[in-house]
Amino acid sequence: xxxxxxxxxxxxxxxxxxxxxxxxxxxxxxxxxxxxxxxxxxxxxxxxxxxxxxxxxxxxxxxxxxxxxxxxxxxxxxxxxxxxxxxxxxxxxxxxxxxxxxxxxxxxxxxxxxxxxxxxxxxxx
Numbered sequence: 001x002x003x004x005x006x007x008x009x010x011x012x013x014x015x016x017x018x019x020x021x022x023x024x025x026x027x028x029x030x031x032x033x034x035x036x037x038x039x040x041x042x043x044x045x046x047x048x049x050x051x052x053x054x055x056x057x058x059x060x061x062x063x064x065x066x067x068x069x070x071x072x073x074x075x076x077x078x079x080x081x082x083x084x085x086x087x088x089x090x091x092x093x094x095x096x097x098x099x100x101x102x103x104x105x106x107x108x109x110x111x112x113x114x115x116x117x118x119x120x121x122x123x124x125x
Contacts, residue, residue: 002026009119020080022095030073033103038091050106058106092118
């Protein structure tokens with residue numbers, strides 16, 4: 001397993017942007033799939049975006065065209081750029097990682113075995 005630490009959350013007005021970072025420590029980051037998930041009160045944690053070791057990405061429909069996931073293997077870091085944010089995006093955001101061999105669905109939380117502690121995002125209207 002690897003260790004993950006999210007950063008970059010905060011409060012932003014509707015229509016604004018944030019960039020979340022997920023720093024991963026441990027061996028073999030370049031061979032891991034990484035996903036971003038979010039959870040708000042009374043809602044189950046759900047996948048937003050994921051990226052595999054080849055750079056292939058997957059998004060939920062509601063964020064396509066506004067959110068971008070990327071990775072920098074030299075820095076062992078994955079990013080989630082979020083544009084045109086709406087109040088509905090307010091949640092705790094988590095990153096997760098799993099070896100490529102276990103990565104069958106980038107947006108399925110049960111595929112991931114290492115998680116960060118989360119970073120909060122609040123979008124005000």
